[in-house]
Amino acid sequence: MSMYSKAKTALVEYLEQVEQDGSTARCHLFGNGAVESFEVKLKNFYGVKHALCVDSATNGLMYLALAVGLKNTEIITTPLSYGATISGALWLNNKFHFTDIDNALNISPESVRKILQENPRIKAIYAVDFAGIPHDMQAIRQICNEFGVWYFADAAQSLGAEIKGLKASSLADAFVVSFSPGKTVFCGEGACILTDNTGLYKRLVTITQHPYRIKKDVGITASSELGLNGRINPLAAIVGNTTFDDCLQNLKRKQLECMKLYNTLDRFHSVTPFHFTKQHLFPSFFYLPVFVYDIKNFEQEFSLYSKEYNFANAAFELLPEQLKRIGRAKVIKSTNIPLKDMLTKQLILLHPINKLT
Numbered sequence: 001m002s003m004y005s006k007a008k009t010a011l012v013e014y015l016e017q018v019e020q021d022g023s024t025a026r027c028h029l030f031g032n033g034a035v036e037s038f039e040v041k042l043k044n045f046y047g048v049k050h051a052l053c054v055d056s057a058t059n060g061l062m063y064l065a066l067a068v069g070l071k072n073t074e075i076i077t078t079p080l081s082y083g084a085t086i087s088g089a090l091w092l093n094n095k096f097h098f099t100d101i102d103n104a105l106n107i108s109p110e111s112v113r114k115i116l117q118e119n120p121r122i123k124a125i126y127a128v129d130f131a132g133i134p135h136d137m138q139a140i141r142q143i144c145n146e147f148g149v150w151y152f153a154d155a156a157q158s159l160g161a162e163i164k165g166l167k168a169s170s171l172a173d174a175f176v177v178s179f180s181p182g183k184t185v186f187c188g189e190g191a192c193i194l195t196d197n198t199g200l201y202k203r204l205v206t207i208t209q210h211p212y213r214i215k216k217d218v219g220i221t222a223s224s225e226l227g228l229n230g231r232i233n234p235l236a237a238i239v240g241n242t243t244f245d246d247c248l249q250n251l252k253r254k255q256l257e258c259m260k261l262y263n264t265l266d267r268f269h270s271v272t273p274f275h276f277t278k279q280h281l282f283p284s285f286f287y288l289p290v291f292v293y294d295i296k297n298f299e300q301e302f303s304l305y306s307k308e309y310n311f312a313n314a315a316f317e318l319l320p321e322q323l324k325r326i327g328r329a330k331v332i333k334s335t336n337i338p339l340k341d342m343l344t345k346q347l348i349l350l351h352p353i354n355k356l357t
Helices: 003-020 022-030 033-046 057-067 084-091 109-118 137-147 198-208 211-217 234-265 295-303 321-329 339-344
Strands: 050-054 074-077 095-098 122-128 150-154 174-178 191-195 288-292 346-350
Touching: 003 022, 003 234, 022 033, 022 211, 022 234, 033 050, 033 191, 033 234, 050 057, 050 198, 057 084, 057 150, 057 174, 057 191, 057 198, 074 084, 074 109, 084 095, 084 122, 109 122, 109 137, 122 137, 137 150, 191 198, 198 211, 234 288, 288 295
Parallel strands: 074 095, 074 122, 122 150, 150 174
Antiparallel strands: 050 191, 174 191, 288 346
16 A cells, blocks of 8 residues: 555545544644644654644744744845745845855855854844755854854755754754655645744744644643634645655655765766765755756766656756846855856756656
8 A cells, every 4th residue: 555545544534533523623723633643753753842733834934933023133044945935034024134055055154154243133044954955054053052043944845854963954943844745745735843942832832823722732821812823734734644654765765866866977077966975964855956067968968867767857947046146146255165156057956756756
C-alpha cells in the first residue's frame, strides 16, 4: 500500500466518524486528534518543546511577527528568497534590510553583523534555508544573542536538511516548515511553527487558535474570540500524520540521488557545482542550484545524465530577479560570492521530479 493510499484510508475513516458522531468534527479545534499526533511527530523529529500547526508558512512567519510585536520596526533578511518570507511582516509596516549572501546562497553572517552595527532599530532577523540548503545557523544564533534580536527562520523548504549534524534552522528562536506542493511532506497546504520558547508558543496559540485550544494550552482563564483562524485544516493534518515517516524515507533517497548528481556535475566543463559535503551541508534539495557559464553546453552535458537521475523534464530557472534588482540598486557592497560573478553567470535551479519527489 502506498503512503497516499494509507492517507486515503485515514481520511475516509475520519469522515465516517464525523458522520456518526458530530463531536469528532470539533476535535481539531482543541488541537487534538491528527493535529496533535502530527505536531508530536514534528516536535520529536526536531527535538524542540513546542510545535504548532498552522494554515501556511507565509502566515506562520507573520504570526511570529505579531507574537513578538514586530510592527513599524526594522528586520534583516536575505534578498534571495520567495516573497512570502517577508510579505506578512510588510503588512505590519516593517522595513527590511537585505544582506549579502554566502557561498551556500544563504544569508551572510558577516553582512548581518555589519547591518546590525549600523542600524540599532533592528529587532529581528528572518533567515532562510534557500532551496532547502541550511543557512549558517550557529553563526546567526551567536550574532542574535550578542545583539539581543529575535532570530526567526523560514525553513519552508528544508524539512529533513542538516548542517553539521543538526536539523536545519533548529537553533532559531522559532522556525517554520511548509507542507505545500514540492515540500518534504505534502499535505496540500499547511505549515508548522516550532520553538523551544514556551512564552512565544502560548502567544502564538492565542493569536492563531480556537478558544478551545487556547484554554487547553494557555490556561483556563485565557481566551481570544477575536483571534485569527490560523489553524491547519484537519484533513491536511491527517495526511501529514499518516505519511510523515514515509515522506522522510523518500527524502533520504532523494538526497542520496541528488548528491550523486553533484558528483557528476563536478565533471562538467560548463558549471561551478556547489560542494555541500565540504561545507558539512546536507540539503533537502527543494531545488538543485548550479552556476552555469554556458547554458547550451550545460544542456548538452546534462542530457547525458538526466534520465539516470530522473530529471528528464527538469525546469530551468534563470537568476532570480531579486539579484538583478539588487545589482542595479547597489544594495550589496561586499558579497562572499562577488555580485559581478552572480550576474555574469546564470544561476539555474534544477527541480527534482518523478521518483525524486
